[in-house]
Amino acid sequence: MITDSLQNEFWFHVSPQENMPIAGSVELFIDIERLRHLINQLNPHNNVTNQDIRSIIESDPDMIDILRSLVGISDKRMYLDLSYIFYKTKDNRNPHLNILGQDLYNVNTHPLSFFKKKIYDSDPHIASAASFLIVQYLVSHGICQVLDSLKIIGAAQATVLIDRLINAKEAQQKLTKRRGHGMEQRFAIFLKELNIPFLPEDRAENPMSRDPNVLKKTFELSKKSKNTWAFDLIIENYHKESISFIQSLIHTSDPGQYGVNKSDETVTIKRELEEYNYHTGHNKELWGIVDGVGFAENKKGTINKMLDEFDAFIQLNSVYKAGLKLHKLGLIKIKDIVFNNNIYTMDEAVSMFQKYGSHDINFYHGFVPPNTPNCIRGGYADIII
Numbered sequence: 418m419i420t421d422s423l424q425n426e427f428w429f430h431v432s433p434q435e436n437m438p439i440a441g442s443v444e445l446f447i448d449i450e451r452l453r454h455l456i457n458q459l460n461p462h463n464n465v466t467n468q469d470i471r472s473i474i475e476s477d478p479d480m481i482d483i484l485r486s487l488v489g490i491s492d493k494r495m496y497l498d499l500s501y502i503f504y505k506t507k508d509n510r511n512p513h514l515n516i517l518g519q520d521l522y523n524v525n526t527h528p529l530s531f532f533k534k535k536i537y538d539s540d541p542h543i544a545s546a547a548s549f550l551i552v553q554y555l556v557s558h559g560i561c562q563v564l565d566s567l568k569i570i571g572a573a574q575a576t577v578l579i580d581r582l583i584n585a586k587e588a589q590q591k592l593t594k595r596r597g598h599g600m601e602q603r604f605a606i607f608l609k610e611l612n613i614p615f616l617p618e619d620r621a622e623n624p625m626s627r628d629p630n631v632l633k634k635t636f637e638l639s640k641k642s643k644n645t646w647a648f649d650l651i652i653e654n655y656h657k658e659s660i661s662f663i664q665s666l667i668h669t670s671d672p673g674q675y676g677v678n679k680s681d682e683t684v685t686i687k688r689e690l691e692e693y694n695y696h697t698g699h700n701k702e703l704w705g706i707v708d709g710v711g712f713a714e715n716k717k718g719t720i721n722k723m724l725d726e727f728d729a730f731i732q733l734n735s736v737y738k739a740g741l742k743l744h745k746l747g748l749i750k751i752k753d754i755v756f757n758n759n760i761y762t763m764d765e766a767v768s769m770f771q772k773y774g775s776h777d778i779n780f781y782h783g784f785v786p787p788n789t790p791n792c793i794r795g796g797y798a799d800i801i802i
Contacts, residue, residue: 420768423724424716429765430734430797432708434669437733438599440624447486447584449576455483456564456572465561465568470552478533481551486583487567488558495554496529502550503532508542516546597667598624600706600733601649604663607736608652610793611749611802616651616659631662636693636701646686649706654748662690663704666723668711676711677718687726702728704739734760737795741773752791753801755781760797769798 419429455473459465473480485495504524506516515521535547567575602624609621616629616638630645631638636659639645649665664683668676687703694700705727712720724730729742737754744751754774756766766782774780785792785799792801 418768419765420772423730424721426735426769427707427712427720427724427730427732430708430732431710431712432733433710434596437596437667437669437708438603439595440598440602441595447483447579449580449584451480452483452579453572453576455480456567456575459564459568461568465564467552467556467561469564470555470560471548474551475536475548478536481529481533481555484555484560485558487563487579488555488560490558492529496532497526498554499529499532499551500524500526502554503535503547506546506550508546510542516543516550518543596669596709597665600667600708601665603733604665604706604731604736604739605650607739607793607795608650611740611743613743613748614653614655614657616653620650631659633689634693636662636690646689652704652743659701660746660748661702661704661728662686663706665706666719667706668709668719670709670711671714672711672719677715680719680722683723683726704728705730706732708732732796734796735798737798737800738773740793740795740800741775741778744775744778749802751775751778751800751802753779753781754798755783755785755801756798757784758782759784766798 419425459469470484473484481495482492485492501524503517504515504519505521507521508514508516508518513520532547532551536544536551538544538547567579570578601620605615605620605624608615617623617626619626628647628649629638629651630641630647631651633644633646636646638651638659641647646662648662650663651659652661652663654660664679664686666676666679666683672679683703683705690701690703703726705723707720707723707727707730729738731739740749740751741754743749754770756769758766761769761782763782767780770778770780785801789799789801792799
C-alpha cells in the first residue's frame with residue numbers, strides 16, 4: 418500500500434524532470450536567430466577566412482560569444498586564455514611592454530567583456546592588435562571549418578542542430594537550479610492562496626529571493642554566518658512566530674556528493690531542533706520539499722536518510738499534504754478534500770486521508786471541475802476551504 422512506508426509514498430508521487438516547474442527563464446547559450454543571420458551573411462561560394470571572422474567581431478564584438486560556443490569554448494576558458502595571450506604579446510612599439518602597456522612579468526585575469534572592448538580601443542594600435550589576437554584564437558580552435566560546415570548544411574538545418582546539440586545541453590545545469598527554485602515558488606504560491614504567512618515574504622513573486630537564516634542553537638532569525646542554518650522557506654503563525662523550517666532538495670539527476678552532504682545536514686538540523694524543542698517546550702518542525710528521480714541514484718545516502726527526519730515532506734504532486742498539516746496545526750480550516758480518481762484508487766486515497774487528514778474534513782474521491790469556488794489545487798488532490 419502507498420502508505421506502508423515513506424519510501425513508497427515518495428516514489429508514488431515523484432515527478433519526472435519535464436513536469437518540474439521552472440523559475441523564470443534561462444537564456445539560450447547560443448542565440449539561434451543571430452546564428453541564422455550569421456550563416457546567411459557568409460559567402461556561400463568561398464571558404465570562411467580570418468578576415469571574415471575579423472569583420473564579424475569588429476561589427477559586433479558580442480558575436481564572439483556565439484563563435485566561441487560553436488567551437489566548444491566556455492566564457493571562462495576564453496577569458497583565461499586571452500588574459501595569458503594579451504599579457505604575453507609584446508608591443509612592437511616597446512618590446513619591454515605587452516600589448517596592454519604593462520610589463521611582461523605578470524598575468525592578471527580580465528572578463529571577456531574587457532577584451533571585447535579592446536576591439537574599440539581609442540588607441541588604433543591596441544584595437545587592431547586585439548582584433549588580430551582574438552581572431553587568431555578563434556581560428557586556431559577551428560571556427561572557420563565549423564562555419565564552412567554550417568554553410569553547407571544551410572541556416573535552417575544548422576540552427577536546429579545547434580539548438581539541440583549545444584543549447585539543450587548547456588541549459589541543463591541552469592535549468593536544474595531553476596527547477597529547485599520553481600518548486601519553492603510553487604509551494605509559496607500554495608501557502609499564499611491559503612493566507613499563510615511565510616519567509617521570505619516575496620518568494621511567490623520572486624523565487625530567487627534571498628533565503629532566510631536562523632541561529633543554529635536558538636533558531637532565531639539572523640544574518641547569514643557560520644553559526645546559522647539557511648532554509649528555503651519558513652512558515653510562521655499569525656503572531657509572526659516561526660513554526661516550520663523548510664528545506665528544498667530537488668534532484669532530477671544524480672545528487673552526487675552535494676546531495677549526500679545536504680542529507681547529512683538535514684539529520685544534524687533535526688537533532689538540533691529536537692534539542693531546542695526539548696529545552697524550550699516549543700514544537701517547531703522541520704519540513705522538506707523533496708522531489709526528483711535523481712534520488713534513485715543513491716537512495717540510501719540521500720532520500721531514505723531524510724524522509725524519517727522530516728515532520729512533513731511535500732512533492733509537486735502532494736502539495737495538498739501541507740494544507741492538511743496546516744489544518745491540524747489550526748492555522749487554516751479545510752472543508753473538503755478531493756483525491757483525483759484518475760491517479761489514486763479508492764484504497765490509496767483512503768490510506769492517504771487516514772494518514773494525513775482530519776475527522777472534520779470531508780473526504781471525496783473524484784475530480785474537481787475548473788473554477789470551483791474556494792478550491793486550491795494541490796497536486797494529486799485539491800482542497801476546498
